[in-house]
Amino acid sequence: MFQKTVIWAHRGASGKAPENTLAAFGLAELDGADGIELDVRMTADGVPVVMHDATLDRTTDDSGLLALRSLADLAGVDAGRWFGPQFAKESVPTLEQVLCQIQDRMLLNIEIKEFAAGVAVKRLLKRHARCRVLISSFDHAVLQALHLDAPELFLGYLSEDADWDRLIETAVANRAVSFHPRQDRVVAEQVELCHARGLKIFPWVVDEKKRAMTLLEMGVDGLFTNEPGSLRRWLAGV
Ligand code: G3P
Ligand code: CA
Numbered sequence: 001m002f003q004k005t006v007i008w009a010h011r012g013a014s015g016k017a018p019e020n021t022l023a024a025f026g027l028a029e030l031d032g033a034d035g036i037e038l039d040v041r042m043t044a045d046g047v048p049v050v051m052h053d054a055t056l057d058r059t060t061d062d063s064g065l066l067a068l069r070s071l072a073d074l075a076g077v078d079a080g081r082w083f084g085p086q087f088a089k090e091s092v093p094t095l096e097q098v099l100c101q102i103q104d105r106m107l108l109n110i111e112i113k114e115f116a117a118g119v120a121v122k123r124l125l126k127r128h129a130r131c132r133v134l135i136s137s138f139d140h141a142v143l144q145a146l147h148l149d150a151p152e153l154f155l156g157y158l159s160e161d162a163d164w165d166r167l168i169e170t171a172v173a174n175r176a177v178s179f180h181p182r183q184d185r186v187v188a189e190q191v192e193l194c195h196a197r198g199l200k201i202f203p204w205v206v207d208e209k210k211r212a213m214t215l216l217e218m219g220v221d222g223l224f225t226n227e228p229g230s231l232r233r234w235l236a237g238v
Contacts (some may be wrong), residue, residue, distance in 0.1 A: 006034045125153070
């Protein structure tokens with residue numbers, strides 16, 4: 001699935017457009033990203049939607065817990081104006097809207113933010129077989145359940161920690177394809193360890209040229225960035 005250094009647009013091109021919206025995903029594609037990273041949570045009526053936080057407060061003009069809102073309740077919610085008036089009327093997208101928009105033109109990294117979303121995502125992907133999807137989570141129980149239930153899915157292990165060895169072995173045991181550490185935790189030996197164990201390594205989140213180049217020299221297989229256009233230019237040497 002990964003044939004070169006992968007530019008992952010973190011929550012879309014979220015340096016230029018409101019995170020986790022169709023506008024941010026469209027801009028990521030225009031800026032030359034290879035893939036989009038997004039966060040998935042569940043509405044009260046069981047629909048997987050794309051939002052990072054558990055509440056609407058930070059990224060919409062509304063407030064309160066997403067889990068208490070039905071999809072119909074989200075219809076009038078503006079997920080773009082907080083970023084800039086030109087993005088007013090951006091909605092909270094459903095995951096299905098994003099799958100329909102992206103098709104197979106880009107990779108998708110779906111980060112599962114809550115356990116129930118794992119099952120819903122798995123069901124939804126059955127209807128979108130053309131999409132090229134990598135599923136990741138900090139909740140490794142979700143990944144283990146998905147591996148047992150749907151071994152055909154591509155899985156990536158997210159980690160905040162500096163001590164990776166045990167987690168890498170868990171990822172290998174669950175046939176993961178990739179490891180996603182915090183970028184400031186990465187050292188060359190750990191890149192080598194991932195590769196020796198057959199895992200790709202995709203650190204997050206890098207918006208600074210010097211750090212991006214250092215990580216690429218260490219041999220990482222791609223980076224998550226809020227600025228995919230900049231990373232594309234740095235990789236091209238301009
Ligand atoms: O998947 C990488 C990164 O998105 C994990 O952290 O908080 O941005 O979801 P967060
Ligand atoms: Ca994320």
